[in-house]
Amino acid sequence: MPDELNPLFGTTWWDKMNEAEKGEVRRNLEAWRFSQFMHGEQGALICTAKIVQTVPDIDSKFYAATQVIDEARHVEVYSRYLHEKSSSSTRSTTTWPACSTTSFVTVAGT
Ligand SMILES: [Fe+2]
Numbered sequence: 001m002p003d004e005l006n007p008l009f010g011t012t013w014w015d016k017m018n019e020a021e022k023g024e025v026r027r028n029l030e031a032w033r034f035s036q037f038m039h040g041e042q043g044a045l046i047c048t049a050k051i052v053q054t055v056p057d058i059d060s061k062f063y064a065a066t067q068v069i070d071e072a073r074h075v076e077v078y079s080r081y082l083h084e085k086s087s088s089s090t091r092s093t094t095t096w097p098a099c100s101t102t103s104f105v106t107v108a109g110t
Pocket of ligand 1: 041043070071074
């Protein structure tokens with residue numbers, strides 16, 4: 001993302017950072033953004049699982065379950081991106097919440 005979209009851009013803190021520090025801020029900001037998307041997908045996963053529970057007939061459940069699978073895939077993609085691509089040498093991946101699709105579905109009670 002362009003630096004102009006970084007909330008620190010244009011501040012005295014930004015101006016005092018060297019390029020390595022700015023790079024670390026960029027990586028952390030992007031990881032935060034992707035983390036927000038991942039949590040939105042977790043919410044979508046819960047919502048679609050609830051729809052499966054509430055629809056009355058089996059055909060509706062089959063149809064709604066396809067969306068649950070899609071949302072689970074979205075959670076997995078964002079989770080993997082955060083764990084595998086967004087980590088840096090100065091931050092452990094354990095900083096991010098444990099959120100594999102399997103454990104999340106168990107927590108969601110589905
Ligand atoms: Fe989604």
